Amino acid sequence: MKPLAEQNHYEILETHVSATREDIERAYRLSLTTYADDSLAGYSVLEAGDAAALRERIEVAFRVLSDARLRREYDATLSLAPREELPAEEPSAPLVPVEANADADRFAHVLDGFAREDDESGEFDGERLRHFRIRSGMEIDDIARVTKISPSYLRFIESERFADLPAAVYVRGFVTAYANCVGLDGKEVAASYMKRFEQGRSERRRGRFFESR
Amino acid sequence: MRVDGGVSDTLDKLAVRLRDERSGARRARLIAVGGGKGGVGKSFVVANLAASLARSGQRVIAVDGDLEGANLHTCVGVTKPRASLADFVAQREEDLGKLILDTPIPNLRLIAAIGANLAAAQPSQARRVQLMRELRELDADFVFLDLGAGTHAAVMDYFMIGDDGVVVIAPEPTSVENAYGFVRAAFYRRLRLAIASHDVRKLVTTAMDQRNERGIRTPLELLREIEALDPAEGARFVETMSAFRPRLVINGVRTAEDIKLGFSIQSVCRKFFGLDADYLGYVNHDESARHSVRARRPLIDVYPRSDAAIYFSRIARKLAAETGAGEAVEPLP
Numbered sequence: 001m002k003p004l005a006e007q008n009h010y011e012i013l014e015t016h017v018s019a020t021r022e023d024i025e026r027a028y029r030l031s032l033t034t035y036a037d038d039s040l041a042g043y044s045v046l047e048a049g050d051a052a053a054l055r056e057r058i059e060v061a062f063r064v065l066s067d068a069r070l071r072r073e074y075d076a077t078l079s080l081a082p083r084e085e086l087p088a089e090e091p092s093a094p095l096v097p098v099e100a101n102a103d104a105d106r107f108a109h110v111l112d113g114f115a116r117e118d119d120e121s122g123e124f125d126g127e128r129l130r131h132f133r134i135r136s137g138m139e140i141d142d143i144a145r146v147t148k149i150s151p152s153y154l155r156f157i158e159s160e161r162f163a164d165l166p167a168a169v170y171v172r173g174f175v176t177a178y179a180n181c182v183g184l185d186g187k188e189v190a191a192s193y194m195k196r197f198e199q200g201r202s203e204r205r206r207g208r209f210f211e212s213r
Numbered sequence: 214m215r216v217d218g219g220v221s222d223t224l225d226k227l228a229v230r231l232r233d234e235r236s237g238a239r240r241a242r243l244i245a246v247g248g249g250k251g252g253v254g255k256s257f258v259v260a261n262l263a264a265s266l267a268r269s270g271q272r273v274i275a276v277d278g279d280l281e282g283a284n285l286h287t288c289v290g291v292t293k294p295r296a297s298l299a300d301f302v303a304q305r306e307e308d309l310g311k312l313i314l315d316t317p318i319p320n321l322r323l324i325a326a327i328g329a330n331l332a333a334a335q336p337s338q339a340r341r342v343q344l345m346r347e348l349r350e351l352d353a354d355f356v357f358l359d360l361g362a363g364t365h366a367a368v369m370d371y372f373m374i375g376d377d378g379v380v381v382i383a384p385e386p387t388s389v390e391n392a393y394g395f396v397r398a399a400f401y402r403r404l405r406l407a408i409a410s411h412d413v414r415k416l417v418t419t420a421m422d423q424r425n426e427r428g429i430r431t432p433l434e435l436l437r438e439i440e441a442l443d444p445a446e447g448a449r450f451v452e453t454m455s456a457f458r459p460r461l462v463i464n465g466v467r468t469a470e471d472i473k474l475g476f477s478i479q480s481v482c483r484k485f486f487g488l489d490a491d492y493l494g495y496v497n498h499d500e501s502a503r504h505s506v507r508a509r510r511p512l513i514d515v516y517p518r519s520d521a522a523i524y525f526s527r528i529a530r531k532l533a534a535e536t537g538a539g540e541a542v543e544p545l546p
Contacts, residue, residue, distance in 0.1 A: 046387070
């Protein structure tokens with residue numbers, strides 16, 4: 001166990017040298033939550049200044065590890081063997097979490113472990129999606145940031161406000177991205193959700209038709 | 214007898230020996246459940262994990278270790294226990310096995326704690342030793358021990374004989390604070406056993422007093438002090454540290470933030486205490502929980518399809534899987 005002052009960037013973020021960029025981002029977000037000034041987990045243990053000092057270390061660690069070039073240089077100073085599989089130079093592309101790397105960090109590992117045990121077949125309605133999202137530890141805004149889908153659409157998907165959603169082709173894309181994001185099989189989930197969506201819309205159309213007569 | 218807690222050290226040593234003793238045949242896995250604070254749902258968690266394992270075919274005994282606030286019997290649907298741990302404490306009964314009661318749930322049995330003499334609820338030292346021995350001898354696959362609130366010596370002794378020590382935490386400041394206190398108390402007790410040098414033991418005892426003059430706040434700071442005093446003891450300290458692995462359950466989560474709390478506490482334990490906690494799982498806040506307590510039955514039994522029941526069975530499966538694979542759990546990276 002090393003004192004904080006001697007911990008390297010990976011130890012500060014509580015991730016590991018072969019972490020992918022997403023792992024690092026996830027670890028970073030979790031550390032920021034943990035060491036926020038009003039953090040539930042921290043306030044009774046940390047003393048004035050502890051959290052701020054740590055957050056500074058966290059920011060530096062993230063700045064270095066989230067930049068492929070800086071990270072390589074940093075790894076060299078740690079005299080690490082070069083990673084077999086460098087997380088390529090793709091980082092500017094939007095991050096679309098994949099369900100691979102379940103073991104990648106303990107956060108993903110445990111939560112994915114929890115989710116894996118759930119039955120992932122059957123019908124997916126908005127409520128069930130919401131459950132999986134909460135289980136995966138993500139907020140609407142996290143998904144919005146990753147998928148670039150507006151938070152209100154994500155909420156409409158969860159609350160099944162079909163009338164407020166755009167055309168089916170978009171919704172299918174949204175649901176697929178959402179599902180992938182929370183560690184589900186996007187294609188399968190979208191197929192199931194879209195049945196409800198089409199049905200919901202057609203019922204509504206019929207309703208309108210009868211009303212107009 | 215030494216001044217620095219000789220009696221309870223003897224007990225502690227016994228506790229650890231009992232824990233490590235393998236008495237021939239397959240022995241029950243003893244899971245002690247504490248948490249420092251009252252009202253965080255320890256009994257609720259014990260009742261449901263026990264019921265969940267029982268449903269999956271494991272033979273389970275749930276023991277109410279809270280002689281001053283017994284209520285586990287109610288949680289598992291036993292209205293008026295006709296026998297209780299209090300009989301053992303008061304030496305009316307010598308055989309703990311005879312105090313086991315059936316519950317409405319198949320495979321789940323109970324040792325209640327109701328009816329203690331409140332003037333002398335806690336067993337004497339000698340009786341406590343016997344009790345711990347008997348607990349280890351119970352014939353079952355799993356024995357759950359529901360501990361009282363606080364970090365009283367008796368509570369910590371029971372926590373220490375467990376193969377697993379589970380800490381139940383509610384996502385609220387008071388509970389989190391007490392949980393840290395609980396983890397720290399458990400760790401220091403274990404530590405005092407590992408340390409041989411008298412001076413270092415005195416230092417550990419000093420550190421257990423949180424407002425100590427030396428300003429030792431966390432195990433990590435204590436380690437630095439010990440290393441300065443005696444490097445060999447420092448090594449033993451590190452060894453004890455890495456073997457100590459409290460397991461966290463967050464009860465009553467409402468948001469994703471609450472779920473993350475377990476990871477955050479893990480992080481704080483690691484960074485500021487140098488301790489590796491294991492996040493065993495969480496249980497959501499569920500209206501059916503309140504109804505099940507009203508119905509005086511485990512939630513898992515009354516509302517097996519509720520979310521909370523699903524979370525419980527998930528934790529139970531995890532525990533059962535570990536037993537199949539031996540007692541050591543692979544630490545997460």
